[in-house]
Amino acid sequence: MRSRQYGPDLTPPWKKQKPAPEVPAEPDLVVEEITTGYCGAVVRCEKTAEGPTVTLEDRFGKHRVFPMTPRGFLLEGKVVTLVRPSATSARPQGPRRTASGSLAVPGARARVARAGRIYVEGRHDAELVERVWGDDLRIEGVVVEYLEGIDDLPAIVRSFSPGPDARLGVLVDHLVPGSKESRIAASVTDANVLIVGHPYIDVWEAVKPASVGIPAWPSVPHGQDWKTGVCRALRWPENTGAAWQRILGSVRSYKDLEPALLGRVEELIDFVTAPPA
Numbered sequence: 566m567r568s569r570q571y572g573p574d575l576t577p578p579w580k581k582q583k584p585a586p587e588v589p590a591e592p593d594l595v596v597e598e599i600t601t602g603y604c605g606a607v608v609r610c611e612k613t614a615e616g617p618t619v620t621l622e623d624r625f626g627k628h629r630v631f632p633m634t635p636r637g638f639l640l641e642g643k644v645v646t647l648v649r650p651s652a653t654s655a656r657p658q659g660p661r662r663t664a665s666g667s668l669a670v671p672g673a674r675a676r677v678a679r680a681g682r683i684y685v686e687g688r689h690d691a692e693l694v695e696r697v698w699g700d701d702l703r704i705e706g707v708v709v710e711y712l713e714g715i716d717d718l719p720a721i722v723r724s725f726s727p728g729p730d731a732r733l734g735v736l737v738d739h740l741v742p743g744s745k746e747s748r749i750a751a752s753v754t755d756a757n758v759l760i761v762g763h764p765y766i767d768v769w770e771a772v773k774p775a776s777v778g779i780p781a782w783p784s785v786p787h788g789q790d791w792k793t794g795v796c797r798a799l800r801w802p803e804n805t806g807a808a809w810q811r812i813l814g815s816v817r818s819y820k821d822l823e824p825a826l827l828g829r830v831e832e833l834i835d836f837v838t839a840p841p842a
Contacts (some may be wrong), residue, residue: 585636586643589650590619595662596647597639598631601727605629606662610649615647624688626820663700664818665831680731681837684721687711688739689809690768694736694830696816705838718749718760727757729841734833737762759836766791768826772812778819 588594590607597604598621604623605622607627635646691711695702700729704707712721713738713797727733740746740762750760755800763794769792785794786811792805795820801808819827 572649585646587648587750588640588645590633590647591650593662594640596621596645598629599637599644603629603631606835607647609758610647617658618648624676626824654752655709662818664697665701666819667701670810675678677706679706679837681707681727681733682731683709683724683734683736683833683837685708685709685711685736686715687713687768689813690736690738692813693771693816693822695767696813697819697822698830705834707834707837714747715746719752722753722755722758727755729757731757731836732839733758734837735747735760736829736833738768739766759833761832763825763829765823767824769809769812771823773821773823774818776815778815 585674590610590653592607592609594607596602598608598639603623605623605628608622610617610619610633615632618630620628629654633647633649636644638645638647653790673842683694685694687794688711691709694709699753712718725731725733733756735749735753737746737749737750737760740750740760741764742813746762753760756824763771765802766785774781779799783798785798792808793803795801796805796808801811811829815821
């Protein structure tokens with residue numbers, strides 16, 4: 566028997582679930598899959614025998630594939646249905662990411678600089694950090710300065726006078742057991758100073774070879790200037806400044822950097838921005 570009021574569907578109108586708005590799954594759109602809570606940026610959409618799927622990438626570069634089911638995702642906290650984008654679809658105004666993978670804050674102004682600082686060894690290190698984390702650092706009010714080496718690090722720390730409201734983070738190249746850098750770092754014991762490092766001889770190596778368009782970073786014989794040796798091995802002009810611009814230009818986001826550097830920089834930002842205990 567059919568209800569005259571409801572027709573063939575016996576569900577009362579006030580109990581029916583309203584259809585969620587359809588949003589084209591454009592690349593870089595950040596959404597959350599409802600059943601798992603997995604949050605990531607859209608990488609691609611594919612048509613399969615079971616139905617359309619979307620691949621999401623989290624901030625650590627991991628990929629997961631999800632079916633594009635109705636009401637299957639959250640966009641800015643609201644339930645949506647992802648659909649495959651058409652060639653003419655307008656780019657949705659969803660949240661976007663900074664180069665570091667953080668959610669962008671539209672219209673955010675730079676914060677007044679904190680007393681705390683992050684020190685890196687050289688200009689190339691500073692430029693790479695700015696390239697990827699610049700937006701985050703401006704919002705947090707963190708200034709990055711470079712040291713031109715860490716031989717005088719203990720004296721520099723004393724001159725900085727770190728404290729609970731003025732923490733100091735230091736990023737060191739080639740911080741491996743037994744190195745000169747590790748001995749200098751161990752001599753600094755102030756609780757308001759955090760020294761971390763990556764294993765690479767130079768920050769150039771922290772850029773993924775594939776992003777630069779090379780199969781691997783070459784091995785340079787001991788005693789030879791490393792950067793010059795890299796240029797020779799790759800048959801680039803022996804102009805390290807031009808080589809660096811080539812490398813830096815290949816970096817568009819955190820995806821182009823090795824995890825060993827990513828984690829250390831994030832650790833330093835967290836340290837200098839943490840509220841005093």
